[in-house]
Amino acid sequence: MTAAADGVRLVAVGIGQLEVTNERSTVLVAYGLGSCVAVTAFDPMARVAGMVHVLLPCSEGRAASASEPGRYADTGIDELLRRMSELGALRSRLVLKAAGGASVLGAANGEKFKIGERNAEAIRERLRHHGLRLAAEDFGGESGRTMELHSATGRTFVRTAAAAPHEL
Amino acid sequence: MSESNERIREILGAVAQDGAARAGRSLTGLVGQDIRIHVPNVRLGTRADTCDAVGGDTAMVLGAYLGMSGDLEGHVMLLFPEKRALECVDLMFGRPVGTTTEADEMAKSAVAELGNIVGSAFVNALADHVQLMLHPSPPTVVHDMAIALVQTIYAEILARGNEVVMIDTVFEDRNGQAAGLVIVAPDPHSLPRIEELAA
Numbered sequence: 001m002t003a004a005a006d007g008v009r010l011v012a013v014g015i016g017q018l019e020v021t022n023e024r025s026t027v028l029v030a031y032g033l034g035s036c037v038a039v040t041a042f043d044p045m046a047r048v049a050g051m052v053h054v055l056l057p058c059s060e061g062r063a064a065s066a067s068e069p070g071r072y073a074d075t076g077i078d079e080l081l082r083r084m085s086e087l088g089a090l091r092s093r094l095v096l097k098a099a100g101g102a103s104v105l106g107a108a109n110g111e112k113f114k115i116g117e118r119n120a121e122a123i124r125e126r127l128r129h130h131g132l133r134l135a136a137e138d139f140g141g142e143s144g145r146t147m148e149l150h151s152a153t154g155r156t157f158v159r160t161a162a163a164a165p166h167e168l
Numbered sequence: 169m170s171e172s173n174e175r176i177r178e179i180l181g182a183v184a185q186d187g188a189a190r191a192g193r194s195l196t197g198l199v200g201q202d203i204r205i206h207v208p209n210v211r212l213g214t215r216a217d218t219c220d221a222v223g224g225d226t227a228m229v230l231g232a233y234l235g236m237s238g239d240l241e242g243h244v245m246l247l248f249p250e251k252r253a254l255e256c257v258d259l260m261f262g263r264p265v266g267t268t269t270e271a272d273e274m275a276k277s278a279v280a281e282l283g284n285i286v287g288s289a290f291v292n293a294l295a296d297h298v299q300l301m302l303h304p305s306p307p308t309v310v311h312d313m314a315i316a317l318v319q320t321i322y323a324e325i326l327a328r329g330n331e332v333v334m335i336d337t338v339f340e341d342r343n344g345q346a347a348g349l350v351i352v353a354p355d356p357h358s359l360p361r362i363e364e365l366a367a
Contacts, residue, residue, distance in 0.1 A: 144316025
């Protein structure tokens, strides 16, 4: 699925990063989400696509840095919505999806802070705050995920190391 | 990053030498042939450094994770690029390197045992060094994209540091060598204790 056809631009959205585009032939991709969560937004009318790659659940009042606007779930969602609007997306039309928040170190042994679970909850909570909710999600489990959003169609795909890609 | 992290790197460097010697003895006893473990390089690394050391962000890695609890808390993870892990499995089974070609259940079980031996030896060496009670958890086999595993450790400790201790770890027997990486990441609230105790 990442086999980009001619003319398709693949944009990797790294940890803490955020990308929005109104180009029709871009694929936004977040590789290897462990406890991280990627949130995608798509306005099918304005054809604006965005993705934020969140590391931690809560900014606790810290301002999001310019270099890592997507570091925290709360400020990351706020910034994603703002940047989508700038490109002409309407909140009421946004299709929001998210994936990640796994316990890749083993739920029994590692991750006593349960960052993955808290990231997922923080995303839902912040969207609720804006009167929004996820249309689809793929959270939890013990496998890392890679998530893609195709700006031409708004279709999103998730894959793990072990399983074939599936559409979200 | 900070001076205190540098001090912790020094402490854990000494502990790594001791842990490697212990793990080598355990492994030799387990497999019935002489296996030595070298730790030629101990350094602090960022998330990117850690992933680069095992083949890059999106490289498939195989290894084992152990949690450390007791008087100090933290994370220990042995990681190999997938192919190196399989070579190490061959060393453990006394077979020519290259015999194991797939990360099947047998290979994963061997990697779990290897992680258990190396991780526990390291935790026990640290416990002796700082004279505290420390307990390694049972190992979890990890088989995933490097960044997914490394990112998760960083998220767990991120309240304070941006760097973890990276220990290059080389397993060697008469048939050959296989190199992996041990990551040690104390929980933020345990860092001052380690500095204090080792002062």
